[in-house]
Amino acid sequence: MNSFSGHIADIRTSDxxxxxxxxxxxxxxxxxxxxxSPETASYLTKDHPxxxxxxxxxxxxxxxxxxxxxxQNKLKGTISAxxxxxxxxxxxxxxxxxxxxxVISTASADELDLKESTNVTAxxxxxxxxxxx
Amino acid sequence: MIELNVHKTLxxxxxxxxxxxxxxxxKGQFITLYGESGAGKTSTLRMxxxxxxxxxxxxxxxxxxxxxxxxxxxxxxxxxxxxxVFQDYALFPNMTVSxxxxxxxxxxxxxxxxxxxxxxxxxxQLRHRKPGTLSGGxxxxxxxxxxxxxxxxxxxxxxxxxxxxxxMRQKLQQYxxxxxxxxxxxxxxxxxDIGEIIKLSDKVYEMQNGKIxxxxxxxxxxxxxxxxxxxxxxxxxxxxxxxxxxxxxxxRIGNDAVKVIADQSxxxxxxxxxxxxxxxxxxxxxxxxx
Numbered sequence: 001m002n003s004f005s006g007h008i009a010d011i012r013t014s015d016x017x018x019x020x021x022x023x024x025x026x027x028x029x030x031x032x033x034x035x036x037s038p039e040t041a042s043y044l045t046k047d048h049p050x051x052x053x054x055x056x057x058x059x060x061x062x063x064x065x066x067x068x069x070x071x072q073n074k075l076k077g078t079i080s081a082x083x084x085x086x087x088x089x090x091x092x093x094x095x096x097x098x099x100x101x102x103v104i105s106t107a108s109a110d111e112l113d114l115k116e117s118t119n120v121t122a123x124x125x126x127x128x129x130x131x132x133x
Numbered sequence: 134m135i136e137l138n139v140h141k142t143l144x145x146x147x148x149x150x151x152x153x154x155x156x157x158x159x160k161g162q163f164i165t166l167y168g169e170s171g172a173g174k175t176s177t178l179r180m181x182x183x184x185x186x187x188x189x190x191x192x193x194x195x196x197x198x199x200x201x202x203x204x205x206x207x208x209x210x211x212x213x214x215x216x217x218v219f220q221d222y223a224l225f226p227n228m229t230v231s232x233x234x235x236x237x238x239x240x241x242x243x244x245x246x247x248x249x250x251x252x253x254x255x256x257x258q259l260r261h262r263k264p265g266t267l268s269g270g271x272x273x274x275x276x277x278x279x280x281x282x283x284x285x286x287x288x289x290x291x292x293x294x295x296x297x298x299x300x301m302r303q304k305l306q307q308y309x310x311x312x313x314x315x316x317x318x319x320x321x322x323x324x325x326d327i328g329e330i331i332k333l334s335d336k337v338y339e340m341q342n343g344k345i346x347x348x349x350x351x352x353x354x355x356x357x358x359x360x361x362x363x364x365x366x367x368x369x370x371x372x373x374x375x376x377x378x379x380x381x382x383x384x385r386i387g388n389d390a391v392k393v394i395a396d397q398s399x400x401x402x403x404x405x406x407x408x409x410x411x412x413x414x415x416x417x418x419x420x421x422x423x
Contacts, residue, residue, distance in 0.1 A: 001399050034361040035415055041361065053360065056396045057379075085377035090396070101396060103379055127416035131361040 002059070002100055003132075004030070004052045011044055013037045018044060020131060022052050028097040031072045032129035043133035051132040058128040059102035061091060062121045063112050071123040075100065079118045084109065093122050134160050135287065135319060139180050139190035139200075143343070145171055152176055152343035160195065160286075163313055163320045165330045165351070168340035174323045177340075178289045181321070182217055183210035195286060216280030216318075218293045222272040224264040230275050231260045237282040250278040253315060254308055270301035274308060281312060288313065290322040294329065300388055306332055327355050327408055328367050328387075355410070362412035370407045373400050384411060 009029060010021040018037050023029045030052045038044040060071060067074070077095035089109040091102045100122045114120070135158040143150045152173040158164055166174040179185035181192060183199070186207060192200040199208045224233050234247045251260055254274050264272055273293060280288065290309065294302045306329060313320050313333075324330050330337055331351040339347040339354070347354065355367070368386035373395075380400045382393045393411060395403075403409070 001396065032361070033416070035363055036361055055394075057394060083378050088377045088379060090378040101398070103394075103396070127414060130412065130414060 002054050002056060004097055006030070006050060006052060008044065008046055008048045008050055011038060011046070016040070019126065020044065020050075022050055022131070024052070024097045028075060028095070030124070030129055031126055032131050033126045034131060041133075043131075048133065053130040053132055054124050054128050056090070056101045056103040058124055059100060059104075060123040060125075061093075061102050061104055061108075061112065061114070062123060063114075063118065067121060067123075069123065072126050073124040073129065075122045077120060077122060079114060079116055079120060082109070082114060082116055089114070091120075093120060095122065134158065134195060135181070135321075136191075136193045137177075137181060139177070139187035139192065141176065141180065141185070141188050143173065143176055147171070150343045154340075154343075154345060156338065156345070158319055158321065160319050161317055162336065163310075163322070163334045165322045165324055165334040165337045166340055167324065167330060167337050167354075168346075172340040173343040174340055175291055178217075178291055178321065178323065181287075182215050182289060183208060183213050214283070214285050214287060216283070216285040216288045218273070218276050218280045218288070218290050220292045220295055222264070222276040224272060224275055224279070226264050229261050229263055230256055230267075233264070233275060234279050234282055237279050239283055242283070246282060246284060250281055253312065254278040268301075269297050270305060273297065273305055277305075277308060277312065281316060284316065286317075286319060288318045288320040290320065290324075292323050292325070295325070302326070302329065303387070309333065327351075331355065331367070360412050361414075363415035364413040364418060366411045368409055368411055370403055370405050370409055372405060373403060384409060386411065 004024050006022040006024040008020060009023040012019045016035055016037060018034055020032050020034060021029050036044060075095045077093040079091055080094040081092040083090040084106055087106055088103055089106045091114060093100045102122060137156045139154055141152045143152050154177050168174055176185060180187050187200060189202045198206050199213055200206060228236060234250060251257060256274060256278060259271060294305050310333060322333060334351055337351045337354050338345045366386045368384040370382060371385050371390060372383040374381050380395045382395045382400060383390055384393060
């Protein structure tokens with residue numbers, strides 16, 4: 001499980017759903033969608049400390065510039081370690097927020113020609129991010 | 134409302150322990166005492182029920198003083214309006230289910246209460262059987278019914294379900310909850326089962342070494358309320374197996390075994406037998422009508 005701590009920067013609520021922006025540092029923030037609102041979850045207030053959690057298997061990896069994708073959470077980084085198995089590959093990515101681990105298929109890792117020190121973008125869908133106050 | 138403030142020096146194999154418990158339980162609340170063996174949970178219930186005298190302090194229930202060292206008040210256990218269920222059923226083996234319940238009646242009491250309890254606990258089919266012919270879960274249902282015959286205001290449950298298998302335990306939990314609500318009881322449970330505590334209790338008190346060290350709502354106490362994830366369960370790790378570059382963790386949740394993919398960072402501090410919280414976003418599961 002990837003885990004980062006930050007503070008809530010913004011909350012946009014529509015009925016029971018909220019999109020929450022969490023700042024990790026000056027340059028990195030994560031967005032999460034939750035089935036909660038400030039009325040149902042007391043931690044949903046600006047500046048409240050919160051941990052951002054997401055599964056390694058939910059981290060998408062892209063290479064190259066100008067990616068046109070629907071994923072809202074994008075972090076640039078460099079591959080710091082690569083562990084290849086027959087089907088799956090575990091990729092550790094060094095980013096300005098810290099290390100992110102991604103588990104992708106070995107076929108994709110080969111296709112993208114991922115190696116140590118390759119520059120990549122790690123991406124996580126809005127709905128895969130869990131907030132832990 | 135139960136207001137309890139008791140001190141007692143207890144002797145155990147590890148030496149003597151100073152028990153000091155201060156507890157206020159609102160009428161109609163369901164609370165759990167949680168903590169390791171020897172922390173003083175059972176002794177607390179025994180003092181509340183009058184089976185063990187405190188060294189000092191007082192116990193007041195709904196305005197009536199049950200115990201007060203200063204005023205030399207010590208109400209007899211029979212007059213304390215308490216139902217007590219232990220892990221051991223303690224039914225009379227030579228009496229039928231109905232007779233066991235009727236034996237608990239007060240002289241002035243109407244028999245209709247027994248009929249009502251037989252219906253609530255669904256004991257109709259078993260009423261003419263003797264305890265020796267009943268399963269563990271059935272015996273505990275009878276024990277629970279018997280504890281309620283005198284229509285107590287307070288129900289004490291000392292690990293009543295710990296000898297039962299998990300399917301039976303879940304059924305009994307339902308009976309306990311129903312009785313708690315129907316008879317407007319104030320209930321104090323001793324349990325080690327986190328799932329059970331979350332399901333049954335409004336509040337949990339953790340005891341350690343004769344003192345209450347922590348208290349709160351069960352989901353908060355056990356760290357489950359602390360994520361936005363809506364798919365949340367507690368379970369027990371059965372097996373951890375490395376597959377490819379990830380780990381497959383098999384977890385028993387209720388009667389099911391589920392498999393969860395985990396990274397090495399998650400399994401490094403896990404081992405079979407560990408209690409775990411399993412959580413996922415509400416966005417992931419698919420639903421199909423069956």
